Amino acid sequence: MASSSRTPSGSRPTEFTARQADDFSALRRLLLAPEQVQLDRLRDRLENFSLRPQEVSQVLPDAIRLRAQQDNRLLASMIPITQEALALSIKQSPQLISDSIAPILGPAIRKAISRAMREMLQSLNQTLEYSMSWQGLQWRWEAWKTGKSFAEVVLVHTLRFRVEQVFLIHKRTGLLLNHIMAEGVSGQGEEVISAMLTAIQDFVRDSFQQSQEEGLESLRIGDLTVWVEQGPSAILAAVIRGAPPVKLRDVLQGTIESIHAQYSDALRSFQGDASAFLDTRLLLEDCLQAQFVKKPGGLPFSVWVLAALLLGLLGWWGYHAALQHQQWTRLLNRIEAEPGMVITSIREEAGNTVFLGLRDPLAVDPQMLLEETGYAPATVTFRLEPFLALTPEMIYRRALLILQPPETVSVSLEGSQLILAGHGSHAWISAVRERSLRIPGIVSVNMERLIDTDLERFETVRHMLEEESLNFFPGQMTLQEHELAKIEQIKQTVQQLDDMAKVLEIRPSIHVIGYSSPEGSESTNTALSALRAKYVWQLLDPLGLRMISLEAIGRGVDPAALASSPKEGQSYDSSRRVYFEVERLPVSGERGGE
Amino acid sequence: MKQKKICLLGGFAVGKTSLVRRLVSGLFSEKYLTTIGVKIDQKMVTIHDHSLLLVLWDLYGDDDYQKVRASYLQGSSGYILVIDGTRPETIDVAIRLHQTARQVVGTVPYVLLLNKHDLAEDWKVDPATLGELSRQACLVAKVSAKTGDGVESAFSALAEAMLNGS
Numbered sequence: 001m002a003s004s005s006r007t008p009s010g011s012r013p014t015e016f017t018a019r020q021a022d023d024f025s026a027l028r029r030l031l032l033a034p035e036q037v038q039l040d041r042l043r044d045r046l047e048n049f050s051l052r053p054q055e056v057s058q059v060l061p062d063a064i065r066l067r068a069q070q071d072n073r074l075l076a077s078m079i080p081i082t083q084e085a086l087a088l089s090i091k092q093s094p095q096l097i098s099d100s101i102a103p104i105l106g107p108a109i110r111k112a113i114s115r116a117m118r119e120m121l122q123s124l125n126q127t128l129e130y131s132m133s134w135q136g137l138q139w140r141w142e143a144w145k146t147g148k149s150f151a152e153v154v155l156v157h158t159l160r161f162r163v164e165q166v167f168l169i170h171k172r173t174g175l176l177l178n179h180i181m182a183e184g185v186s187g188q189g190e191e192v193i194s195a196m197l198t199a200i201q202d203f204v205r206d207s208f209q210q211s212q213e214e215g216l217e218s219l220r221i222g223d224l225t226v227w228v229e230q231g232p233s234a235i236l237a238a239v240i241r242g243a244p245p246v247k248l249r250d251v252l253q254g255t256i257e258s259i260h261a262q263y264s265d266a267l268r269s270f271q272g273d274a275s276a277f278l279d280t281r282l283l284l285e286d287c288l289q290a291q292f293v294k295k296p297g298g299l300p301f302s303v304w305v306l307a308a309l310l311l312g313l314l315g316w317w318g319y320h321a322a323l324q325h326q327q328w329t330r331l332l333n334r335i336e337a338e339p340g341m342v343i344t345s346i347r348e349e350a351g352n353t354v355f356l357g358l359r360d361p362l363a364v365d366p367q368m369l370l371e372e373t374g375y376a377p378a379t380v381t382f383r384l385e386p387f388l389a390l391t392p393e394m395i396y397r398r399a400l401l402i403l404q405p406p407e408t409v410s411v412s413l414e415g416s417q418l419i420l421a422g423h424g425s426h427a428w429i430s431a432v433r434e435r436s437l438r439i440p441g442i443v444s445v446n447m448e449r450l451i452d453t454d455l456e457r458f459e460t461v462r463h464m465l466e467e468e469s470l471n472f473f474p475g476q477m478t479l480q481e482h483e484l485a486k487i488e489q490i491k492q493t494v495q496q497l498d499d500m501a502k503v504l505e506i507r508p509s510i511h512v513i514g515y516s517s518p519e520g521s522e523s524t525n526t527a528l529s530a531l532r533a534k535y536v537w538q539l540l541d542p543l544g545l546r547m548i549s550l551e552a553i554g555r556g557v558d559p560a561a562l563a564s565s566p567k568e569g570q571s572y573d574s575s576r577r578v579y580f581e582v583e584r585l586p587v588s589g590e591r592g593g594e
Numbered sequence: 595m596k597q598k599k600i601c602l603l604g605g606f607a608v609g610k611t612s613l614v615r616r617l618v619s620g621l622f623s624e625k626y627l628t629t630i631g632v633k634i635d636q637k638m639v640t641i642h643d644h645s646l647l648l649v650l651w652d653l654y655g656d657d658d659y660q661k662v663r664a665s666y667l668q669g670s671s672g673y674i675l676v677i678d679g680t681r682p683e684t685i686d687v688a689i690r691l692h693q694t695a696r697q698v699v700g701t702v703p704y705v706l707l708l709n710k711h712d713l714a715e716d717w718k719v720d721p722a723t724l725g726e727l728s729r730q731a732c733l734v735a736k737v738s739a740k741t742g743d744g745v746e747s748a749f750s751a752l753a754e755a756m757l758n759g760s
């Protein structure tokens with residue numbers, strides 16, 4: 001403005017006065033008043049910087065949107081700034097960042113973990129399910145027959161479909177960008193397969209003159225199906241076993257679209273280095289889907305088997321625990337009831353149960369008790385000191401052991417009195433008293449009902465001998481032939497008595513007694529009876545008796561013949577005789593009761 | 595690990611398949627089994643401590659009845675032109691294929707191999723007469739799939755050229 005006013009005054013200085021200048025200015029104001037206001041405003045906008053941000057702020061959102069629609073230069077220039085800002089922000093307030101990404105990371109991590117768990121459970125479940133069923137056995141047979149692995153056979157029979165491998169392939173070069181496999185699938189030569197798939201695509205496209213965007217969608221090789229999903233720069237190929245559902249297509253499509261959205265730059269600038277695509281694994285894993293034939297009926301067989309096993313195990317355990325407890329109490333009761341054994345304490349020692357206490361040597365072997373009660377003997381040991389038990393049972397047992405009674409003798413105990421009854425040999429009986437009194441706990445012995453069998457027999461034989469009688473003819477002092485014949489039998493009887501006396505330790509004497517009939521004179525009769533006795537005594541003498549002494553006694557007239565006067569026709573034949581009397585001196589052991 | 599796609603180009607029966615087989619498995623057979631379509635193999639090579647996976651596209655031999663499809667060449671980082679040293683007519687095929695390759699993938703490195711070098715008495719091709727074709731190649735070599743002569747070094751040379759180019 002200043003220069004414009006100076007120019008006219010410089011060209012014509014003489015004609016320009018101050019008044020003229022005023023007039024000119026007034027005229028100009030009149031003519032240009034509205035424009036002047038505008039000019040002032042414009043100058044103001046140019047010179048006053050504080051106004052501009054306000055204006056920019058009004059157009060900025062639209063400007064960014066418009067620019068982003070054109071190309072991505074704005075985006076490119078913003079990347080370093082954003083990155084730096086982010087880095088700074090993380091450094092300054094890490095909590096803020098972690099708080100804001102936690103909602104995203106959390107589910108992602110959970111998803112990954114649950115997928116891993118699911119895979120593990122599924123494989124476990126399948127192996128369990130089919131390794132224990134009839135079906136499983138059939139399949140095992142099939143596996144053995146065909147030489148396939150059991151897992152493979154199970155898979156073939158139970159699989160509806162499973163995506164086994166997923167290839168992410170760079171479209172132009174056919175090079176492999178990434179490749180993932182399902183659990184248990186073994187891949188090989190993925191790079192070659194990738195190129196081969198591309199070559200097939202090229203071939204098909206060329207042969208049928210299709211555009212770049214189209215191509216082979218599916219191909220079958222044996223029981224494998226390959227589904228191919230085309231993207232502008234990459235293709236996704238899924239190798240599927242079984243019959244995949246149509247909705248798997250959507251998954252593949254969604255995946256290749258996401259990959260294109262996230263990796264468009266990397267795809268465009270790909271020069272053979274696939275490391276930029278390592279992270280596509282997360283997206284590709286969504287395609288690893290599988291579906292198995294469901295068993296009809298609620299719970300799977302494996303669960304039943306497991307439950308049954310568990311129940312069985314529990315039952316078995318319970319049964320054993322109960323049995324063991326029962327055996328244990330039975331053992332304790334048994335030991336308690338067992339005479340001659342006292343348990344003072346039970347101790348646990350290195351997994352072993354040790355019983356401490358006392359045991360009479362005559363008591364039962366504790367090992368026998370273990371076997372009897374069935375309680376695991378290996379874990380139980382006994383440490384018992386020997387002692388003498390004075391319980392009736394043990395006294396009785398000891399009495400039997402010491403006395404060794406014959407079967408015919410019964411032994412019983414009443415308090416401290418030992419009662420012996422029945423038949424015993426003289427030798428056993430004569431020792432039993434003394435031996436009984438040596439047994440601890442026995443104070444007296446009752447032998448009243450104990451019969452000496454040797455003595456009994458002696459009495460029988462003695463009786464036999466005393467029944468014998470040898471008859472003489474009248475006036476004769478020797479025996480006739482037929483009476484003499486009896487003497488052999490008598491000799492044997494006497495010999496027997498002598499032998500038995502030896503056993504009984506007695507010295508009996510046998511009186512050979514002679515009688516005569518009342519006929520004739522008394523003096524003759526007395527002499528006759530003595531002579532008859534002497535005659536028989538002589539017959540017996542050669543026996544050489546050890547214990548028995550023989551005595552010949554003449555008693556004169558038979559008193560029986562004198563008492564009753566003989567009737568008509570009756571003779572005195574039975575009076576002229578010799579008979580025997582055995583005198584038994586008291587036996588040493590025969591003392592009777594107490 | 596980097597991967598690179600390589601195509602083997604040449605007339606029929608020049609020995610493309612034999613060269614790949616020699617490289618990949620160290621074997622050779624006199625039997626001729628013509629390739630139909632494409633056969634793909636891979637070979638890991640190490641260039642200056644970098645391992646590089648070569649994905650080898652062994653294409654069917656180009657002849658009057660069946661021209662090599664351009665689409666197979668797409669995305670190649672390099673190619674191998676094979677000439678049968680006992681059949682000069684395979685040179686023309688190589689020149690034609692070279693032009694096709696230039697159109698499809700542009701100027702990427704290639705090597706020119708004169709195969710069947712072991713058949714010295716039947717040899718009919720003079721490398722000097724190859725002109726343009728040999729000048730642009732990063733390697734021109736007489737090789738033999740039968741003896742293995744020069745095969746490995748030819749592939750290495752191409753691999754190195756591709757690494758330097760990218």
Ligand SMILES: Nc1nc2c(ncn2[C@@H]2O[C@H](COP(=O)(O)OP(=O)(O)OP(=O)(O)O)[C@@H](O)[C@H]2O)c(=O)[nH]1
Nearest residue numbers: 607608609610611612624626628629655710739740
């Ligand atoms: N002596 C000799 N024979 C070779 C050599 N290389 C290949 N052959 C033979 O040449 C024939 C053709 O070899 P291939 O490798 O199948 O040739 P190709 O180029 O793959 O042929 P197409 O696939 O039909 O295009 C076979 O009989 C090979 O044994 C070589 O270096 N020396």
Ligand SMILES: [Mg+2]
Nearest residue numbers: 610611628629
């Ligand atoms: Mg071949």
